[in-house]
Amino acid sequence: MSGPPRNEMTIFQFDECFNDRSLAEDCIAQNLAMVYRYPRRMRGKDDSDVLREFMDKSNPLVTEDLDIVRDHLEHMPDCHPGVVAINNGRGNPETITTRIIRRILSRFKSMFPDWHRADLRNTILEITPESVELFHVENGRLIRDHYLPFDRSEWNSIAAETLARNASRARHTEERTLPDQKAEG
Amino acid sequence: MQQGGMIEVSGQGKLRGTGVSTKRLFDWGGWKVAPGYKIHAMGDGGDVGIGEWLAERTAYASLVLRECVEVDPKRRGGIPVLKGTRFTLAQLLAELAEGRSLPGIAEDFELDLQTLEQFMRGLSICLDRPAMR
Numbered sequence: 001m002s003g004p005p006r007n008e009m010t011i012f013q014f015d016e017c018f019n020d021r022s023l024a025e026d027c028i029a030q031n032l033a034m035v036y037r038y039p040r041r042m043r044g045k046d047d048s049d050v051l052r053e054f055m056d057k058s059n060p061l062v063t064e065d066l067d068i069v070r071d072h073l074e075h076m077p078d079c080h081p082g083v084v085a086i087n088n089g090r091g092n093p094e095t096i097t098t099r100i101i102r103r104i105l106s107r108f109k110s111m112f113p114d115w116h117r118a119d120l121r122n123t124i125l126e127i128t129p130e131s132v133e134l135f136h137v138e139n140g141r142l143i144r145d146h147y148l149p150f151d152r153s154e155w156n157s158i159a160a161e162t163l164a165r166n167a168s169r170a171r172h173t174e175e176r177t178l179p180d181q182k183a184e185g
Numbered sequence: 186m187q188q189g190g191m192i193e194v195s196g197q198g199k200l201r202g203t204g205v206s207t208k209r210l211f212d213w214g215g216w217k218v219a220p221g222y223k224i225h226a227m228g229d230g231g232d233v234g235i236g237e238w239l240a241e242r243t244a245y246a247s248l249v250l251r252e253c254v255e256v257d258p259k260r261r262g263g264i265p266v267l268k269g270t271r272f273t274l275a276q277l278l279a280e281l282a283e284g285r286s287l288p289g290i291a292e293d294f295e296l297d298l299q300t301l302e303q304f305m306r307g308l309s310i311c312l313d314r315p316a317m318r
Binding site: 015016017019020021022037038040043044045046047048050064065067068071094095096097098099 | 255257259260261262266268269270271272273275276278279280282283292293294295
């Protein structure tokens with residue numbers, strides 16, 4: 001899993017529950033990132049199929065499903081393009097909508113202006129109205145890196161460091177696995 | 186049995202004007218009606234009791250919803266979704282509550298408008314009932 005070169009625009013992959021055309025258009029209009037809308041051939045697929053399909057590609061998956069990774073860790077490789085879950089958070093009973101997603105994203109982007117340059121590889125990033133939470137997967141286990149409420153000072157620099165560390169985890173893994181692969185080849 | 190008109194439940198738990206106990210009728214339909222509650226009986230030519238009518242409506246609503254709702258633990262963790270999609274019905278209702286239209290939601294999320302409409306019809310039938318037990 002190499003991911004896009006960092007000087008290229010990230011192309012996010014929308015999950016079906018996140019597949020609002022207006023959201024995709026907003027994203028493209030900002031000219032900071034691109035999106036792939038959910039492919040028709042994948043409609044109504046199980047959570048595990050979604051992970052199998054998209055975790056093998058190069059585009060971070062954007063979903064509103066906070067549990068897709070937690071519930072299907074057996075389908076989460078350690079190295080993946082990244083998962084961004086945007087939701088109200090577990091303490092908030094309100095159902096997520098596009099309008100709420102816009103509000104959450106707008107706040108997050110304003111406080112984390114370099115979001116479009118962030119390397120999301122191997123990170124599961126949960127964004128809520130109040131916080132971000134970062135995880136990575138190691139041998140099928142979900143490891144929590146940080147819970148960062150927005151009122152914590154320096155939360156964004158901690159998040160940026162964590163993202164970079166998780167992305168480099170991929171490179172280390174690739175370096176470790178490449179000689180074996182060559183040997184097998 | 187009255188049909189096609191308003192039936193009022195008396196303080197004694199009887200259908201006013203009939204002497205028939207609501208317990209017998211509504212237990213059958215799965216409903217309980219508080220005294221003073223008024224219900225339209227919609228017979229369609231035959232002798233249709235309230236309980237039977239409610240039972241029929243419930244069965245009909247189930248049939249309608251079965252065609253457009255899926256609950257599968259493997260998809261969205263078992264949150265009810267629109268059939269053949271990963272789009273939750275909770276989100277559909279929340280989007281509607283924010284003033285979006287069914288055709289707009291169908292277009293923007295690439296969902297089948299007829300299925301959305303069918304869900305709303307089924308839901309309306311489900312909610313069109315007296316106080317539940």
